[in-house]
Amino acid sequence: MLRAKPAASVARPLILSSYDEVWSLLDWDQLLSRLRTVMAQFSASRKQPPQIAHGIQKTEMVHIAQPIRSWIEIPQHSGSYGVMPCFVADGDLLSTKVVSSYAKNPTQYSLPSHNAWVMLFDGKTGVLKAMLEGASITAKRTAAASALATETLSNKTYETLAILGSGVQARSHLEVHQRTFGFKKINLWNYQRSTADKLKEELQSGRDQALYPEVEVFENVQDAVKDADVICTVTMSTSPVLLSEWVTKKDVHINGKSTQPRHQFSYDWVTKKDVHINAVGAPRPTWQELSADLMNRGSIYVDTEVAARHESGDLIMSGAEIYAELGEVFNKTKEARWKQLTIFKNLGMAIEDAVSADIIFQKYHEKN
Ligand SMILES: NC(=O)c1ccc[n+]([C@@H]2O[C@H](COP(=O)([O-])OP(=O)(O)OC[C@H]3O[C@@H](n4cnc5c(N)ncnc54)[C@H](O)[C@@H]3O)[C@@H](O)[C@H]2O)c1
Numbered sequence: 001m002l003r004a005k006p007a008a009s010v011a012r013p014l015i016l017s018s019y020d021e022v023w024s025l026l027d028w029d030q031l032l033s034r035l036r037t038v039m040a041q042f043s044a045s046r047k048q049p050p051q052i053a054h055g056i057q058k059t060e061m062v063h064i065a066q067p068i069r070s071w072i073e074i075p076q077h078s079g080s081y082g083v084m085p086c087f088v089a090d091g092d093l094l095s096t097k098v099v100s101s102y103a104k105n106p107t108q109y110s111l112p113s114h115n116a117w118v119m120l121f122d123g124k125t126g127v128l129k130a131m132l133e134g135a136s137i138t139a140k141r142t143a144a145a146s147a148l149a150t151e152t153l154s155n156k157t158y159e160t161l162a163i164l165g166s167g168v169q170a171r172s173h174l175e176v177h178q179r180t181f182g183f184k185k186i187n188l189w190n191y192q193r194s195t196a197d198k199l200k201e202e203l204q205s206g207r208d209q210a211l212y213p214e215v216e217v218f219e220n221v222q223d224a225v226k227d228a229d230v231i232c233t234v235t236m237s238t239s240p241v242l243l244s245e246w247v248t249k250k251d252v253h254i255n256g257k258s259t260q261p262r263h264q265f266s267y268d269w270v271t272k273k274d275v276h277i278n279a280v281g282a283p284r285p286t287w288q289e290l291s292a293d294l295m296n297r298g299s300i301y302v303d304t305e306v307a308a309r310h311e312s313g314d315l316i317m318s319g320a321e322i323y324a325e326l327g328e329v330f331n332k333t334k335e336a337r338w339k340q341l342t343i344f345k346n347l348g349m350a351i352e353d354a355v356s357a358d359i360i361f362q363k364y365h366e367k368n
Helices: 019-025 028-047 105-109 135-153 168-180 193-205 221-225 292-297 305-311 313-318 326-330 350-367
Strands: 014-016 070-074 079-088 093-102 114-122 128-133 160-164 185-189 215-217 230-233 250-257 266-273 276-279 299-302 322-325 342-345
Touching (some): 019 350, 028 168, 028 326, 128 350, 135 326, 160 168, 299 305, 305 313, 305 322
Parallel strands (some): 014 128, 160 185, 230 276, 299 322, 299 342
Antiparallel strands (some): 079 093, 093 114
């Protein structure tokens, strides 16, 4: 019988289905560095006009292709299902993440709300190289993008970090922020207090407990964010949890001695420092996590402008203006307004999954 089989066979793809294995292969430092580069490339390539020859767009000039993700809503199960393809010319990365978000999973079925797989293809041949558990990738790359925003857009006072939400993203945001900046104090809030208490216990009894010297759980958001330098909102809320009047400038006490030999004096004063917010939840057009007046007060940074205008309820429903993509700040085409209230609306990009998958694939082969 004639079988329609290609003349040459392709190698079996690498399949890694363990959350823990994928997590451990994705090195934070490499991830931070690669994300910075690819976000800068994305924002630069978006600004370049298409190369036209004889009236036809030259497809070989594509640096990064990343369409807006496609979502299917499954309202009867409070779920949604998204597909995120992309191509990155630097490294010939071709990948697709399929991701589901089911809000009721944790409480109804004791399952994670987000489940995903990332498929990594060879961009030169289109052959599948790897299929990787994707919830771990989502947790790490999202937090890494927020950490890059904190580094770039905050006033660099790393005293108090407030985390609103106590799920997967709360954990990955805590880990990367503490590894990178070492905040002195962590303020936790969750709409179900017991979940925040459990997170505190986990942080202070786990292997990395030295990263979390002081952790306090708050009954309400207002108290949790009162003295924060950086706030990360990582909830599944569909309506605002963070209001403008609760986000105030913080008094910072500065004292020291002048080192000028002829004018030696001591100084001691109080100044006010503004806050940086990483807004990670509310990824759907009708959801909000930040109040409209808070959105309109800050300088808004996004990962991708086109997707943010399409997907972010915080932006759509507040009518707030986007100031820049984070990649534009990395490219130095837009400024980091770190003296003001800055808000990074982090929606996640397919190219973040692609570089993550590439790091994991390479690390796996170095080890095996
Ligand atoms: N930007 C990105 O790329 C990206 C990636 C993954 C997840 N997310 C978003 O980040 C948020 C957190 O994701 P996660 O994986 O940590 O989810 P999770 O289910 O692990 O945690 C969600 C947290 O929100 C709390 N919560 C649930 N319903 C709430 C409500 N109505 N009000 C306030 N809090 C509520 C839960 O108790 C839990 O602490 C979600 O909105 C998710 O869609 C964004």
